[in-house]
Amino acid sequence: MNVAKLGRWLAKLRKETAGRILVYGCAALVILITLAIVVFVARQGLTTFVVDKISVFKFLFSSEWNPELPASQGGPLLGSLTMSIGSLLTSGLAVLLAAPTAIIAAVFLVEIAPSWGRQVLQPAIELLAGIPSVVYGYTGLVVLVPLVRERFGGMGFSLLAGGIVLGIMILPTIASLSADSLRALPSSLKEAAYALGSTRWQTIRLVLLPAAKPGILTGIILGLARAFGEALAVQMVIGNVRHIPHSILDPVITLTSAITLDMGYTVSGSTWNNALWSMSLMLLVMTCIFILLARMAAKGREVR
Amino acid sequence: MSLVLALAVAVVGCGKPKETPSTGGNTGGSTSGVTGSIVAGGSTALQPLVDAAAQQFMAKNPGAQISVQGGGSGTGLTQVLQGGFQIGNSDLFAEEKLKPEEASQLKDHKVCVVAMAAVVHPGVGAKVTNLTKQQMIDIWTGKITNWKDVGGPDVKITLVNRPASSGTRATFKKFALDGKEEAKGIEQEASGTVKQIVSQTPGAIGYLALSYLDDSIKVVSLDGVAPTKENVANGTYPVWAYEHMYTKGEPSGLTKAFLDYILSDEIQKTLVVQEGYIPITDMKVERDASGNVKKL
Numbered sequence: 001m002n003v004a005k006l007g008r009w010l011a012k013l014r015k016e017t018a019g020r021i022l023v024y025g026c027a028a029l030v031i032l033i034t035l036a037i038v039v040f041v042a043r044q045g046l047t048t049f050v051v052d053k054i055s056v057f058k059f060l061f062s063s064e065w066n067p068e069l070p071a072s073q074g075g076p077l078l079g080s081l082t083m084s085i086g087s088l089l090t091s092g093l094a095v096l097l098a099a100p101t102a103i104i105a106a107v108f109l110v111e112i113a114p115s116w117g118r119q120v121l122q123p124a125i126e127l128l129a130g131i132p133s134v135v136y137g138y139t140g141l142v143v144l145v146p147l148v149r150e151r152f153g154g155m156g157f158s159l160l161a162g163g164i165v166l167g168i169m170i171l172p173t174i175a176s177l178s179a180d181s182l183r184a185l186p187s188s189l190k191e192a193a194y195a196l197g198s199t200r201w202q203t204i205r206l207v208l209l210p211a212a213k214p215g216i217l218t219g220i221i222l223g224l225a226r227a228f229g230e231a232l233a234v235q236m237v238i239g240n241v242r243h244i245p246h247s248i249l250d251p252v253i254t255l256t257s258a259i260t261l262d263m264g265y266t267v268s269g270s271t272w273n274n275a276l277w278s279m280s281l282m283l284l285v286m287t288c289i290f291i292l293l294a295r296m297a298a299k300g301r302e303v304r
Numbered sequence: 305m306s307l308v309l310a311l312a313v314a315v316v317g318c319g320k321p322k323e324t325p326s327t328g329g330n331t332g333g334s335t336s337g338v339t340g341s342i343v344a345g346g347s348t349a350l351q352p353l354v355d356a357a358a359q360q361f362m363a364k365n366p367g368a369q370i371s372v373q374g375g376g377s378g379t380g381l382t383q384v385l386q387g388g389f390q391i392g393n394s395d396l397f398a399e400e401k402l403k404p405e406e407a408s409q410l411k412d413h414k415v416c417v418v419a420m421a422a423v424v425h426p427g428v429g430a431k432v433t434n435l436t437k438q439q440m441i442d443i444w445t446g447k448i449t450n451w452k453d454v455g456g457p458d459v460k461i462t463l464v465n466r467p468a469s470s471g472t473r474a475t476f477k478k479f480a481l482d483g484k485e486e487a488k489g490i491e492q493e494a495s496g497t498v499k500q501i502v503s504q505t506p507g508a509i510g511y512l513a514l515s516y517l518d519d520s521i522k523v524v525s526l527d528g529v530a531p532t533k534e535n536v537a538n539g540t541y542p543v544w545a546y547e548h549m550y551t552k553g554e555p556s557g558l559t560k561a562f563l564d565y566i567l568s569d570e571i572q573k574t575l576v577v578q579e580g581y582i583p584i585t586d587m588k589v590e591r592d593a594s595g596n597v598k599k600l
Contacts, residue, residue: 068468141497146504155462156505157490240491251490261493264348264376265469267401272469273378 038284045281048274054078059278065242067272078275080282082242086159086252089245090234091227093163098171099220103209105171106178106216111204129172137233140165145237154249157239162252165233170223177222181215182208217297225290229283231256255279338365340558345373346380346393349418349472349495349513350547353579354393357566360575368558377401377471384410384550390559392550395471397593410550415566416581418513419544420476421531422524423499425508429522432456437527440480443509446487451507463489464501464510475545476511478595480526511543515580533582539589539597546591547581 048054054076062079069075105125109117140161149156189211193203209216231254239251240261259276266273344354351374358370375383377394381401384392395418398407422440424432428451435443435454442448443461452458465486466473472495477483492498495516502510503520514531517523523531526543535541555563565571572583591597 141500142504149505155490157501235493236497241488242491243488253491261467261491262469264374265378265467265471266376267378268382 041277041281041284044274044277045284046278048078048271048278052271052274054271054275059275060084063242063244067275076271076275078271078278080255080258080275080279082244083253083255083258083279084282085244086238087228087254087256089159090162090166090238090252090254091224093159093248094166094170094227095174095220095224097163097167098223099174101167102171102174102219102223103178103216105175106182107204107209109175109179110182111200111208125172125175128168129176133169133230133233136165136169137236140233140237148249152249154247155239155251157237157241157251158249159238159245159252160248162234162238162254163248165237166227166230169230169233170227173226174216174219174223177219178212178216181212181219184215185211214297214299218294221290221294221297225287225294228286228290229256231260235260255283259283338558338561339367341369341371342390342558342562343371343373343383343388344391344393344549344562345371345375345383345389347377347395347471347547348374349395350393350415350549352515353416353547353575353581354391354549354566356575356579357571358562360571361562361565365561368561370558370562376469378469381410381550384552387552390551390555391563394548394550395545396474397546397548398550399593400474409552411552411554413549413551413555413563413567414546414584415549415563416547416572416576416584417536417544417587418515418547418581419531419533419536419541420472420480420511420513421517421543422476422480422509422511422526423502423517423521424510424524425502425504425506426520426522427506428456428459428509429524430457432524433522434525434528437480437482440526441482441484444481444486445484459507462505462508463487464498464505464508465489465491466495466498466511467491467493471545472511472513476543479543480511513580514582517580533586536582537586537588539599544582546584 048059049056059078059080061081062077063081064077064079065082066075066077069077105121109121109125113121144161144164145156147156148154148158148161152160185208189207190203193207198207234254235257238254238257240253240257241251242253242258243250245252259279262272263276266276344358345351351372355372358372362368362370373389377396378401380389380392380394381398382392383389385402385406392410394401398410398412401407402410422435432451432454439448439454443454444463446463448454449461450458451461463486466476468491470493477486490501492501495512498510499512499516499518499521502508509524512521514533525531526541529535529541531541531543536544549563549566551559551563567584569585572585576583588600589597590600
């Protein structure tokens, strides 16, 4: 091995090592940041139960909320049930409203009108994803809330208004993931279906949609996770009343809006503030579950 | 070539942002002796005033850097106690939020007064311009649920509240409702949103700091006393609170200079009034943390 060759080899090695360090370093950094956040939220969130001695069962399943009630009167009461129910109902309604629309839009985009879809519908969906959530919230407050009040009755601030605003917000997530999933299907599936004499509708309904189901499910679950974590927009239209709703026109409160309402005003280290962290921890755990579900749904694709 | 790449990677790898000197003295054209950088944050109700005052102060003292943040009164008090902020802004006395041993470490600087008024939807305000304290309490505790019971139109009452932890809500509850527990109503974090909701929801009642009032909503007097600056200053209108700027111990340097500037006539007579607050220098009554009022 002559000197020039050795030099080139060394240079290559150096290049590769540097690149490897950079890539591994960045990956480690992402993992480290995530871990640090999880540890911090868990530490803060568990204080309520470990230091303030609030029962976990009561926290999860009681709807009594009065963090300032003095201990002499049985306080503080920190039941988060109304908020969890509010979160589940609004995100559930949002998915119910958004998923069918999003999936049909994805089918249109990929199968019915690919050129027209790519030129008009695709940018429209992308634009929908780019609108800041405060704009959705304020538009909801000014346009949607009065509309609900006049058309359906009630105060206007309602589960329905929250579901609609969240539904529009998660529509792009579900639509783009469903479209990607449809696009990724091998063309042999479609060709075989047509060869067997299927109509376009039969091909879409009986072959393409079932084949793309894992991807569509992933989209729905990620949409649900996004709806669950959204705070700003939903806070402006749901009224934030701490009670369990009896109708779709009743105001509700969600975990996220309860956290944002009080976080800045409470003093850190107080039981009240700790309880807000516990609610954050709950959201984190829920998101973890959603991501696990999404991964399980995506696994179905590999089996096919 | 490879050397350049390796070098570039090395530079990226340890490319920390350059440290900027935090204390002054090297800003060259500084005409004033006050230099350094501080953070003042907390109460969102006080934020516009502190922000505007800081801009003016920095224009006069190029060596001074004052960063103004929101985050809420709780954040202000916590951060000043932990040393994150040099000045913690709060709508409430520290004694009302913190443990006694924590509150005693903080020094209170009352910079102005903010008053809150009950506001109603214009449709209600056309008929209801005054409520007695008892009527106010009955409305907010849910005993009266229709405006016709207090001489208004036959419309259901919708309560629009601030979050339970908010200083504005605490002040309104303490001085307008005698501390009575409010019935469940709509809760909104920001005063601007409260105004928007009251202005568009028939039968709505809420409360706002005087600086937020405009024609889209109607103001209600309490026991025949209108919520004007004069009535607050002379002690006849009771629903008001101090805006506090807390420091940990005695202030010094830039912190002291900035607090002195806010308390000077230059700010009290101009910005404080323009932003809708009542100058601390105008107050003819004084109130302590437990709510006792005495004439000055």
